Amino acid sequence: MTHLVDRAAPDGWLSRLSRIRYRGRRVDWQAYLFILPFALIFIVITLLPIFFGIYISFNEWGIVGDPEWVGLDNFREAMQDDWIPKVWGNTFQMAALVVPGTVIVALLMALWINREQWFSGPIRTAFFAPHVVAITVTAIIWIWIFEKETGLLNLALYGIGIPKQGWLTTSKWVIQSISLVTIWQAVGFHMVILLAGLKEIPAELGEAAVIDGASAWQAFWRITLPLLTPALGLVITLEIISAFRIFGQVYLMTGGGPGGHSATIVSYIYHEGFVRFRLGFAAALSLLLFLTILIFTLLRARLVREHSN
Amino acid sequence: MSNLGLSTLYNRSSVRFIRTFIIWFPGAVVALLWLFPLYWMLNTSVKPDRLILAGMDLIPTEITWEHYRTVVADTPVIRWFINSIVTSVCVVAGSLVLGSLTGFALARMHFPGRTVIFWLLISSLMIPPEMSIVPLFIGVLRLEVQDSFTSLIIPPLASVFPVYLYRQFFLSFPRELEDAAAIDGCSRLGTFLRVALPLARPATLAGAILIFTSNWNSFLWPLLVAFKTEWKTLPVGMAFYTRLDIQGTSTQSGYGEAMAAVAIVALPTLIFFLILQRYFIEGVTQVGIKG
Secondary structure (H helix, E strand, O other), X not given: OHHHHHHHOOOOHHHHHHHOEEOXXXXXXXXXXXXXXXXXXXXXXXXXXXXXXXXXXXXXOOOOOOOEEOOOHHHHHHHHOOHHHXXXXXXXXXXXXXXXXXXXXXXXHHHHHOOOOOOHHHHHHHHHHHHHOOHHHHHHHHHHHHOOOOOHHHHHHHHOOOOOOOOOOOOOOHHHHHHHHHHHHHHHHHHHHHHHHHHHOOHHHHHHHHHOOOOHHHHHHHHHHHHXXXXXXXXXXXXXXXXXXXXXXXXXXXXXXXXXXXXXXXXXXXXXXXXXXXXXXXXXXXXXXXXXXHHHHHHHHHHHHHHHO | OOOHHHHHHHHOHHHHHHXXXXXXXXXXXXXXXXHHHHHHHHHHHOOOHHHHOXXXXXXXXXXXXXXXXXXXXXXXXXXXXXHHHHXXXXXXXXXXXXXXXXXXXXXXXXXXXXXXXXXXXXXXXXXXXXXXXXXXXXHHHHHXXXXXXXXXXXXXXXXXXXXXXXXXXXXXXXXXXXXXXXXXXXXXXXXXXXXXXXXXXXXXXXXXXXXXXXXXXXXXXXXXXXXXXXHOOHHHHHHHHHHHHHOOOOOHHHHHHHHHHHHHHHHHHHHHHHHHHHHHHHHHHHHHHOO
């Protein structure tokens, strides 16, 4: 077979190319053509902008006029800016509620649906549905639910004797309210990932443990949870990333208010970059956001590794 | 088997029914609560003004399309709808072409750099999109493509998700299929088009639905590149209705219109989801398990 091909094109560069081997197999040169279109877009839209963004963060860069190299000034300013501790603090508080809240609720829902009881299908649909609507939809519905005088939450609580609260208008409640909305929307997605993880665990394992005298509770902690670690790790990582990037709900529901009590990192980036057009400073903030997320995801990975050792 | 008597008692169907019910019931209540905000949106959007705050009827006693008519009259909703549809459909089509070609190469072709390219793509997922948003925005302004489909459609095409989805799918292909195609004289492109792609239908459907939904719902990027009202997408345009209630004026008319407005944004993806649920779940599962 090979000598036939060789005779057809004895010494052309193409045939020489086609005989090049990599790790014992012929190289599929056409693969590069398959990859080329996406690679170009990925380089132009993702890769180059990341490096260009780092460059911009060392510049004073407005929407008009020429950019000016200012070295570390943007970062120095960030260190002294009063808003930075505030927006980072707000975001940490939201993440501290949203990440555990979402993961625990999603896990409970997944365990519950995995029992395959009555109406499991429609109930799974109900949990997932909020995930498919736009943030504008979520925000506007919940603005009404949280509204002080005519909101459904206050009406319901008033019925059982709890006084009306300004859920989105007082610093006491605004972070909790936004976190609740975020959890409501995110939980269905993570439930599906965890459900897929649960389906991979052979049912006999749990049954065997129960026969060996373990309680259902012990079986959960000793068997189900350890085997679910990969799926849980993925869910926690995705949730950390998205909690640190909370923007739409804040932009639409409170505009960062009252008094900046719900302003998040990304809403501050939006404000500095695209309202005040301080693009250099916004790029520096984005870099700090990336580092924050990186630290937390690495911490997460490390915790899991130590836990499983 | 000393505890035989106890276990027969335990297994009696009525006891089991009660046990199951005790676990089932709270979950069912939570499911109803979870669905309630979306249900209330639809319910309010068809209620006449005077019944919105007066009656907490779970099923509307009177139905009106008035609020939808007002939304269409007050905002360029048809234009926004077209922007959203054109953008989402183009992004879906483009992403599927790019993703399937790249995913196929990464899963089934042998070439130096394959592993490096894959890990580069995967690790880019750890970098928040906000990192590239300032440079992309500057690029859009320099090229003067703000307020255009170019700026709405091209950046989302760089998403790694479709590449990953197809790669995972093609990895599970039996080797023999390609060999058979090669013996029949198919080129690599021929194998891809005639054998691999038709068999990848589940991945294509799951990808199409998830990409469509995420682009339909996309918020920050379309907010930045639409300076003129007529270039807004539906979710960005409908943000207008946050103003109606936030001041707490409790004007009755606000809620019906606001709920009709967001129902217009929500219904396409909700209907899509209800019909094609299976593929939604499969898509998310693919990403989850094999990740």
